[in-house]
Amino acid sequence: MRKMDEMELKINQEGIKWSWFFMVLSLVIWGGYNYVKIQEVSLPLTLVTLQFLVYFFVTSIAKLKVDDDSSRKQILIYFGIIFLIIVFGAILYFTISC
Numbered sequence: 001m002r003k004m005d006e007m008e009l010k011i012n013q014e015g016i017k018w019s020w021f022f023m024v025l026s027l028v029i030w031g032g033y034n035y036v037k038i039q040e041v042s043l044p045l046t047l048v049t050l051q052f053l054v055y056f057f058v059t060s061i062a063k064l065k066v067d068d069d070s071s072r073k074q075i076l077i078y079f080g081i082i083f084l085i086i087v088f089g090a091i092l093y094f095t096i097s098c
Contacts, residue, residue, distance in 0.1 A: 024048060053078075 031045030056078060063071035 024051070053082075 027044040027048045031042055031048060034040075034042035035045065057075070060071045060074045060078070064075070
């Protein structure tokens with residue numbers, strides 16, 4: 001197996017970027033349509049949300065490995081936001097459903 005040269009690598013990265021954009025856009029449209037039609041969060045919106053969380057955590061961890069100090073701050077902010085969303089969601093769930 002041979003290594004890719006720079007041109008092949010650039011072409012492959014461009015293809016990956018556009019296919020990722022198409023997939024995310026399709027999931028957002030599909031999830032938005034389902035949300036308007038059914039009035040509940042469906043699998044496409046969940047997948048898009050989880051995909052972005054994985055992307056942000058992976059890039060932050062990669063930056064952390066190369067001793068980038070801003071990545072520690074970003075990871076703490078992500079965990080803080082996730083914690084607040086969970087707490088706020090639980091409060092809404094228990095106050096509205098009762």
